[in-house]
Amino acid sequence: MEHPTHGPAERAPAELVTGPRVTLRRRRPGDSAAVHRAVVDALPHLVPWMPWAVAGYDLATARAQGERAERAWADHTAFAYVLESGGELAGMLELRHQPGGIMELGYWLHPAHTGRGLVTEAAGLLVEQAFTLPGVAAVEIWHDAANTASAGVPRRLGFTEVARHTPPREPLSPGEIGVDVVWRLTRPRP
Numbered sequence: 001m002e003h004p005t006h007g008p009a010e011r012a013p014a015e016l017v018t019g020p021r022v023t024l025r026r027r028r029p030g031d032s033a034a035v036h037r038a039v040v041d042a043l044p045h046l047v048p049w050m051p052w053a054v055a056g057y058d059l060a061t062a063r064a065q066g067e068r069a070e071r072a073w074a075d076h077t078a079f080a081y082v083l084e085s086g087g088e089l090a091g092m093l094e095l096r097h098q099p100g101g102i103m104e105l106g107y108w109l110h111p112a113h114t115g116r117g118l119v120t121e122a123a124g125l126l127v128e129q130a131f132t133l134p135g136v137a138a139v140e141i142w143h144d145a146a147n148t149a150s151a152g153v154p155r156r157l158g159f160t161e162v163a164r165h166t167p168p169r170e171p172l173s174p175g176e177i178g179v180d181v182v183w184r185l186t187r188p189r190p
Helices: 031-046 058-077 118-130 148-156
Strands: 016-018 023-026 078-085 088-098 100-109 138-144 160-165 180-186
Touching: 016 058, 016 118, 023 118, 031 058, 031 078, 031 088, 058 078, 078 118, 078 160, 088 118, 118 138, 118 148, 138 148
Parallel strands: 100 138
Antiparallel strands: 016 023, 023 078, 078 088, 088 100, 138 180, 160 180
């Protein structure tokens, strides 16, 4: 089945989005084994920043995450993508609806793929997809102030830092200092 790379969406972004160096495709339950392997391999890199990335991350957890992602896509509340580069699973991204016409963008990247701009390219593609959805006024990226690598993505994409929140909205991960930094990019005017 062919999927559009870009184009208008009624309520969901494209299931397949390609860029010069990345392919983003809708996460499916069948991706669980590959996601599990990538997460386990990247745990030392993810544990400081991702509350779900814990020692003991197992295939059952990856499957449960995949099933939640499938339900969220069907409900049009969140859209999870597998990021592939060079034929390898390099990370994941997700667009999630928030109140007030906001779409939040989250991401993680396997450390073997960092430092090459892949997540920035992928995030830029998903920002474009978010703005194809009706009612989306802005895209936000949230990260802990200590996560300077995550801060580089919104900076490179032209987001503006709009807030810092203490205490953070989620429990702290080991590398975090408890300050949520919020970046926003508003829908371009036609």
